[in-house]
Amino acid sequence: IHEPQSWIPRRMAVLVLIGTVATHLFGGSAGREGTGVQMSGAVADGLARRLGITGLERRLVLVAAIGAGFAGVFGVPVAGIAFALEVQPLGQTRRLALVPATIACVVADRVVLLLGVHHTALPDLGAVHLDAVLVAKVVVAGLAFGAVSLVFAEALHRVKAVTARLVAWPPLRPVLGGVLVIVATELVGTRAYNGLSLPLIGLSLAGGAGVALGAFAYKTAFTALTLGSGFYGGEVTPLFVVGATLGVTMGHVLHAPIALLAGLGLAAVFAGASNTPIASTLLGLELFGWHPTLGVLFAIACATSYLSSGTSTIYTSQQGRRWGFRHQAPTPA
Secondary structure, three states: OOOOEEEEOOOHHHHHHHHHHHHOOOOOOOOOHHHHHHHHHHHHHHHHHHHHOOOHHHHHHHHHHHHHHHHHHHHHHHHHHHHHHHHHHOOOOHHHHHHHHHHHHHHHHHHHHHOOOOOOOOOOOOOOOOOOOHHHHHHHHHHHHHHHHHHHHHHHHHHHHHHHOOOOHHHHHHHHHHHHHHHHHHHHHOOOOOOOOOOHHHHHHHOOOOOOOOOHHHHHHHHHHHHOOOOEEEEEHHHHHHHHHHHHHHHHHHOOOOOHHHHHHHHHHHHHHHHHHHHHHHHHHEEEEEEEEHHHHOOOOOOOHHHOOOOOOOHHHOOOOOOOEEEOOOOOO
């Protein structure tokens, strides 16, 4: 998107779908949103090629496609708009992409619903009474969310680097990763951390009964092994699981409402790992209810997580970038 030199292969839309299905079939810990975004980008770029759209206009199409894929997968059109504009620091392009991204996200969400696809229903957390003690606890939890999002991103990149050194031929790397996932599954004695792990989110938002205090660490490890070894899939849903289960742990530690911290963690860990605090705040509101006081807590948790996560990110195109600025060494005189 920053400086597109070549067209996205049209076959990628099919290949990433097959790869993601295979990942889930064999028990890999991965999400589906990455597939939706990549398929959306590949289809949009193919259409741009057919229509002869190049330069700035092509970049706008790709930004809109990113938002549409995100919005369609999770049913969050408003967060999809913010995600498309925030995840890629494109300066002035953000302003120009606002209208295309808005149209694409709303249309994508409507089309998914018209096709009869129903998203996982999450409970409305309701209006929350704000007080200084609760806000302080959310800030502390936000620091933990940011720290874990940093660990998640770094673990993903480190596993990729180690796997590349150990196995020179890329197609063989998932074999090593698959063996490690099998071993890890046997060691923990449950398949709760394979696949999407959506039941863990449900249990966390229901009060945390049945969720191990270290569940967030297990899910982080399973996802790093899966995606770091070359399996296809997304990072966002695993981040939701990590955040929700970490919220359970922090709820116990801070003696705070567990369901509330699970919801905040779901959005805030994603905010820290993806450098998208605004989109994550809107995501929390779309998923858990448009309540002003709840929005304040989501904003605090996501901003704190973002600020405490450093420059680590799950998206390599963001490395060295924060809030649309690129960190560069001073130009020699």
